[in-house]
Amino acid sequence: MSEKILMKGNEAIGEAAILAGCRHYFAYPITPQNEIPAYMAKRLPEVGGTFLQAESELAAVSMVMGASAGGARVMTSSSSPGISLKQEGISYMSGAQLPAVIVNMMRGGPGLGNIAGAQGDYFQATRGGGNGDYHVLVIAPGNVQELADYTIKAFDLADKYRIVCMILGDGYLGQMSEPLILPKAVENLPAKDWALTGAKGREPHIIASLRLNPDNYLEKHVYDLYENYKKIEENEVIYDTQNLDDADYMIVAYGTASRICKKAIRMLRAEGIKVGLFRPVTLWPFPKKEIAEAAKKVKKILTVEMSMGQMVQDVQINAGKFCDVDFLGRPGGMLPEVEKIVQRVKSYV
């Protein structure tokens, strides 16, 4: 299937999950991602899969945990307040090293907030989100094609590292329609010799996050988790750049915010101001070395987010020693204006 088709972002995630071999999906409705459960409810029975509308996000993520323990490729999706509820299961799955794909199409917060796209869950996504020492692998696509491509990638990485992988989009990305080429179906799913399949001809498998005895049992387990995270940090960083080669100024943005920045960069370039874009795609692992290298070559960085400034902390930590880091953002589901970005960069000249 190499033909371009028009698809809504949320639906592209659903179809990509099926192409990735996901046959189990559990979720609870919440705007602005309701197209995903609707799509899965229609599509999964056609491919012999299971769609189940859970009684809550807590139940949905627990169903995901059960299916994952059984060795299945499994997904759930939600939006900000629902993802907060799913943190319980995400922490348990992280402790038990169970792979799963969790989609967060972010909306404005805190609390019930509103239903417009936003980027206020960066801290929650990249710092673990639930209780304890752990990480979730976070991928932030920037268009509908990437939503599809990175959903497949998310399943592969989740299985490869036995980690929870989060697709961090937002309401705007999910709701927009764009042409895309559907990725190829995953043919051979990885074997999972750790899964619960019945202790036939082998010792029973126990999947648990509890590590009570001896005293250092949990400590050692967390060290093991972090050895795994180190491998991910070394091998799985994804980022994108645009117009950076000759740039004096660098804008850092991800997801929907990066799209707005691209327009600002075109306008600034038209006026002869050399500005480029650094777009982190994996938010954890954050492209630490790469952004530091890029920072050495520019005079100033502007971080643009649809929040009061969350990713800017990672930018500051990793690039701040090489140049000034400025911030421009809007919370509450509002989009930063192109003109404001243009004006801000011009003020540096």
Place this chain on the structure above:
Amino acid sequence: MSEEKIYSFPKSMREVTTHYCAGCGHGIVHKLIAQIMDELGIQEKTLVIAPVGCSVLAYNYLKADGLEAAHGRAPAVSTGLKRVHKDKVVICYQGDGDLLAIGTAETVHAANRGEHITVIFINNAIYGMTGGQMAPTTMEGQVTKTTPYGRDPKEVGWPIRACELLNTLEAPYYIERCAVYDVKHINQTKKAIKKAIQNQIDGKGYSFVEILSMCPTNWGVDPTKAAEWVRDVMEPYYPVKCFRDGGEKK
């Protein structure tokens, strides 16, 4: 006279030292499940979901694949696992705080969907692992760490009857309440659990067995008194009976 072996340690049980307190009912029920796994020949296809609570370590005793759920989520975790492995036997083992407080929604909805799982519910009227706080099934007037003046239903509500609650739903196939305070009731409990597991093997649907059990440590009585308390105080409020068999309400 030839010797006939009439008892042996269940093959589906691990030979380990118990962590349960003297007089606790969990060990009895674990052993019944292990015996049933042997008798039905299902050890190699049984998946046990352990809850948060005293029985979180159930997988240390039952020789089967095991998974630990978050507090109250065992029926949802069981749902996900069973939907992947329709040919396996999923045993969802839960305590009273897990099943009727933090996990009420998961309990009701798994039952309402008629999930093809077997729920084993240990009702000992108290939170054991956390040191004896009020459970949703704590009796009126019962003293616990969080009801030091006795449970006052006007303040904190009445003890919830799980079987009666689930019996209002259409989907469940089998609902029975048992007890393990004496040998006669232990034998009845074994029959009920066996039926509940056989129902799942036969693809009949959702089966629920509540077991009135003892927690001498947190009740602050000796094991004999604890068994008497189940009989004299709990059983009158929680009648031991079959509520539904074969999808028919009784």
